[in-house]
Amino acid sequence: MSTTAYAGPQPVQDRLLPVKETYKDIFHEGAAAEYEKAMAGARELVLNFLQHNRQPFSGVSAAELKAAFAAVDFDTPLPDYDSLFNEVQELYVKHATAFHLPAYIAHLNCPVVIPAVAAEVLIAAINSSQDTWDQSAGGTLMEQQLISWTAREIGFGPLADGVFTAGGSQSNLMGLLLARDYYAATHGNHNIKQHGLPVDASRYRIFLSEKAHFSNHKGAALLGLGEQALVEIKTDERFRMDPELLEAAIIRELQQGNIPIAIVATAGTTDFGNLDPLAEAGRLAAKYNLWYHIDAAYGCGLLLTEKYRSLLNGIETAHSVTIDYHKSFFQPISSSAFIVKDKQYLRLLRMHVDYLNPKDEDYDDLNQINKSIMQSTRRFDALKLWCTLRLMGKQQLGVYTETIIETAEKAAEVIALDPELELLSYSDMGVILFRYAPESHKTADLDALNQYIKKAMFNSGKVLVASTRVNGVFHLKFTMLNPLTTLDDVHFILRTIKQHGAAWRR
Template sequence: MIQTKLTAESDAWFLNDSPVSQHSYRRAMQTALEVIQAQFANLDKPYSGVPVNRLASLFRGIEICPEEGSDLETVLRHAGDLVLRHSVAVHHPACAAHLHCPPLTPSLAAEAMISAMNQSMDSWDQSPAATLLEETVIRWLCRLFHFGEGDGVFTSGGTQSNFMGLLLARNHYAHTRFGWNVQKEGLPPNGNQMRILCSEAAHFTVEQSAALLGLGKQAVVPVKTDGDYTIDLRDLDRQLRHMRSTGLHPFAIVATAGTTDFGSIDPLSELGDRARQEGIWLHVDAAYGGALAMSQNHSHRLDGIETADSITVDFHKLFYQPISCGAFLVRDSSSFDRIKLHADYLNPEEDEDLGIPNLVAKSIQTTRRFDALKLFISLRTLGKVHFSRMIDHTLEIARETAGMIDSDEKLESINPTPSLNAVVFRYIPDRTPDEDRLTRQNRINREIRQIMLSSGQAVIAQTKVEGAVCLKLTLLNPRTSLSDVHRILDEIKQIGAQLETQRGECESHVKHAGSTSHYAKLL
């Protein structure tokens, strides 16, 4: 009796071929769709503007797991009220802070398929068709980046891909230079002399990876950047000469194709030459800029990427995929031998002899999502021409935005010719005798960003350049127009002007923003 009841209930809670299951699934998905549309897709601001303390209060006292459950429709609608309506609306044209893209509708449909199938990408018998599709998409990616017969694996994003690039570089160097097997023997005795070179504008995950690999952050040697925020080759050569003369072991150069703040692309061909001359690994972090390979107008800016030993590319940035979705590519498929392991229950050696692919041998993850499907469906639906148009459009919007800023006496452009679609700038207040100019400028720019978020009018980023607090627009969204940007810049100048006056005189702007008490508290 109990077993019969549990089986009947399971039909309602698990997707299967029973009429009860399929009715329950359709109802759940339909309700979820209604909640998404009502509480998220229809948001008229990029953020609700609810401050952190008030939002946190909404979560206090929630019973996470009650003794008896509730109706699914009720639970979903409550989640909409609590979470969706107070989330950042990544699709909104005024959401322009980070490398945080609006996801394509085809990829959202794919996500529903991915979650329903729940394939695990670690072994063939958990993901047969999924394994073959991922391998097919990886081969296409290798051709896109001119890696010929290279190989790769899908990852959670740039952090994991950069880690894998330096993991393989470390193991390769230890084997070829020291005759040392890191997998079996741990770090070599002279591991504390191994060094990684990257520009001072490289992503923080280079240092993070060095620490996790047992080399320490001290293993990362930052190389100066030039006026375009790309790696200075003369300083790189100087660092290499110094290392050789002092007995250090440079084993990897990390090039960046799209720095986080400026989208700067290091000279890839020249770095490829240096890596070959030195006999060391070249890893290209193209998490941001890798999408230029899809552009008809800008793909040439990745010339030289084919000389890399490994590449990071993210799809949850300029490929417009839902988080998380990335890939790690290698030019030589045998590179994965440095991390390959066999588990009898998962990827026995006999499977390899039979030609059965088990992707776990190429990954530092075991259980892994079938993320290749959403990229595949998006690429097949839009095609390369449309992807190119979207990317090129956002780059053009960024260039025109930088021009608007450069011609405005109250704004200062930090990168007047954006390399990708990130525009860094700052509001310039008038100097007052009672406060240091930089201190005043930094304070006002910080407060501008906070007020913009608190009003819900725009989500913009803050960064620092040579000690100066700056604002940043990351214009990934193809729906963002110049008129949207113009409104954001006007709002920045209005807030800045109010901040330059006495705090008590800010009431008119506060009322205009529609959140008097919260604005007054911030100001």
């Protein structure tokens, strides 16, 4: 029997097995050349996407693209990277929506900053999982430090904590879940995690604006409360939750024998870019002893700017806050967070299992899975924000946010003064709703006219705008999240809208 001690794994080139060809596609120490070749091809695709795109969409039809996909055979691999990237170019990159172009002014998609894109390469290659300390030591501390930084920007104290999430919808679900479980635990000594919903859960009530994000409705359904638990509050002329109506609704539900448990305020509505009265809602939450959650998925960008930070006054009174870095911090998808004022609240989510985070190996509360819901394996998305802040700083991001808001203000004025357009509302941030409604079309079906304009522009691919209905009326929507968009770009988009409107035939 040999007594030679095991010296650890040997470099690939020193092993006897012919691993170079057999395992050349696996990311390991012997695949550096293959990695370099793959990255060079991907880099070339990205550069072509940047340098040759002149409009935000190709205009391809669904039927045309489906026909191209029908020819793909997964049982027959492609021979090389050139073939692979040519296929990806034709099926995906060529038709990908270019959010960085000023003529894209549709949804809440921001252009991304380059330090975060570089971080994506590291994230994918090293492939850390953020659920436990033993899977991502430095990554865990990076994430926790960014959570602490964000909490301080919100105005929370040293007890604050949180976790990165897949997006604002997941963070909003976590806010509702903690509101539900916290009420049951503190008012009825009932553990929902162990025993399910209490008998009085059907009387739980959550108050939110009628313009709040749909994820709250889906979250209430997933939590077993049902949409009937949501009490929608009418908004003012700027589509912001009316605090007087909010308090009246709380009193009414109490009189009816129901149980108010939470208020959800929105800092930056999807359809209007406006903020609910955060301080007033927080005052009412405190008065009636309710959980206070703020959905700042969009409005979180205001944390970056001195000039407009006051719009978020009152956010510091919340129990929990939703943050979407991939909306207003110019980060690639996905990069979001759920922040709580007191880390003790997150204990409602904690669950131990021996194969992942046993109680005897809690690593000084460094296992991030203790703070998340149904997301064990989780990407190291925090690295993107880390690289962004360390290289660019908060101030530069704040300048971008200020530029967007100021351009949106000027764009709204242009629309308001144009006799062929009808502006619906001004925005706190960058969402503008309006209609093409020239005097010559006053007797026309303006909904049909504006629907035609949006569809015609989408089919051409040259300009992409969004739309929504307000009180049943169809409106075109600008969502401004690009600091590169200028007033000249806005004038070009409006001219394009008018050109398509003039071509409409009733």
